[in-house]
Amino acid sequence: MRKRSLTEHFPLLQPEAVQTLYMRVLHLLYRFRPECHSMVIYNCEMFFVCLSFLSRWQFLPMCLVYDFSLNDLLAPKKQRTLTILSAIMNFLHFRKQRMEVVLEKQTKFRADMDRLQAYTKGIREAEKKIEMLTTIPPEQQAEADELAAALSELQATxxxxxxxxxxxxxxxxxxxxxxxxxxxxxxxxxxxxxxxxxxxxxxxxxxxxxxxxxxxxxxxxxxxxxxxxxxxxxxxxxxxxxxxxxxxxxxxxxxxxxxxxNTKQRLEEHQELMAQYEKKQKELKNLCMEEGQLKRALGMKQDKECKQNIRRQKKREMKEQHVQEVLGQCDQIHQKREDMADKIQEISAETQKLKTSIKSLRDVCSKETEKAQVQAAPVSPSEQYHLHWFSPPFKRDIHLIV
Incomplete structure (x- = not known):
């Protein structure tokens, strides 16, 4: 039997189909509309105007203004602006009045609820007292039965x-x-x-x-x-x-x-006080345990902070030492730079002197050559070679420089 390939089991989907399916799932699950997937190109100056228009377009229907348009922001008119502002002022005044009424109702409701709670509490306490007075404790039931039997017998006699x-x-x-x-x-x-x-x-x-x-x-x-x-x-x-x-x-x-x-009530109060005492003892024990844990945690935290402070101090000292070393190196480099600058200035001064001397020598040589050209006749190449190699050194150097 022929094995099917992976593409036959799972056919290749186009990216557009996958994107459409993903957008549909987002819309069904989170109400994420398709137009929210892309961002419209906008002008940064129009963004604030559009934002203000959207906020007012959502707010002004509560002020009974249903025909607000973008033209009221871009090209406002006097009468139209006064109408919108008066509607907003009326809405704010109405909201203030409603808030005062609601606050009064809330205060009355809170007072009624407090009275209702007090009444219900009093009714419960009265029911408890009635039940406590009508019920006989089990340890005194036999004595009460004997007294009732004796009373009935006495009444019969x-x-x-x-x-x-x-x-x-x-x-x-x-x-x-x-x-x-x-x-x-x-x-x-x-x-x-x-x-x-x-x-x-x-x-x-x-x-x-x-x-x-x-x-x-x-x-x-x-x-x-x-x-x-x-x-x-x-x-x-x-x-x-x-x-x-x-x-x-x-x-x-x-x-x-x-x-x-009364004794039963005292016993119940005693039991309640004992229960509260035990509860407070447990709370005190828990608080002592929490205090011990907090003290241990605080000690560990203080030790950790002490170690961290020691490390920070060491790092700070190392950093200061490194900074001092770097500053020393910088001072050395600055000193070397100043020395080099002095040397460069000296060299530049020497070069300037050399340039001035070379310039003066060039002027002298040019004058001498002009005089020589004027005074001497044309010289053959052999004579020039003889003059070049057998002339005095100073003159030869000048000739080479020229």
Missing amino acids: TMHEYQEVVGGDEAFFVHQAQVKLDVSNLKEDISKLKSQIVESPEELKSQMEKMRENVKNMKNSIEETDERVVELQNMVQGVTHTEAEIQQMCSLLQDLESSMS
């Missing part, structure tokens, strides 16, 4: 005794009414008997004895009823005394509950 007393009072009142009825009946019987009295003394005596016995029985019953009334009064006093004791016990229970709530 007092109600039973009160009902008995009320029942006794009703029986007493019924008995008293019956006694009164009997007395009235006896009075009627006595009145009837008086009408039927016979003159016989025996019957009268027997009736008188019966009446005495009845009176005696009635006195005894009255005494018994009085004793029963006294007993009932004593029982009522005992019931009132027990009710007062019950009220006292209820007040004691309420005081006990309030003291229990």
Whole structure:
């Protein structure tokens, strides 16, 4: 089977296609438009004008000016400029008023929020207090149950005794009414008997004895009823005394509950203070550790700075030494330069003297040659050779120089 080449798997793309694909990806991901890939050639003087136009073109619609154009910057007119400036001033005045209103609303809102937070905090504290007063701690639940059971039992017994007393009072009142009825009946019987009295003394005596016995029985019953009334009064006093004791016990229970709530609150405050104390201890320990770390870091930093200062001092000393050496070399070079300048001046003076002497010699030679040419006849080449090599040295040098 034939292997495919790399170009068959991945065909060669044109650079324009790759650039178009890349620009499309940038536009989809980052909203990077195609016109942002190239930079328009602009004049540096027009750049600030265009920048000012763009900023005002974006700002003036907020001032209700929708027809701002570039001509208002390039060729401004008086009425048009006044209109734009008045719109800007109106916008600034309106913004100032709105800012004042918004600041007032913000201050009111902040005050309302502070009050709301204070109210919610007070409600939470009240709910906590209510919950703390209504709930009984588990270590005192058994004692509270015992007190509640004793209170309910005491209320049941007092109600039973009160009902008995009320029942006794009703029986007493019924008995008293019956006694009164009997007395009235006896009075009627006595009145009837008086009408039927016979003159016989025996019957009268027997009736008188019966009446005495009845009176005696009635006195005894009255005494018994009085004793029963006294007993009932004593029982009522005992019931009132027990009710007062019950009220006292209820007040004691309420005081006990309030003291229990206070102790619970004190315990919670103590626990909170202990938790805060432990937290502060941990923070202090962490701060001590951080202080130790910072001290170590500071010591290391100071050692490092000391070493760096020593190195800087050494470098500074080496640099100063090098500078001194360079300055010494510069002074030597400057001295040599001055010496060379002096030598050059001397040489130039000597050359100047030589030039003046050469010039004077040339003048003398030219005069002598002119005289010789005037006085002497034409000379042959052999004579010139003879004169050149056998003439005095001074004259030969002058001839060579010429």
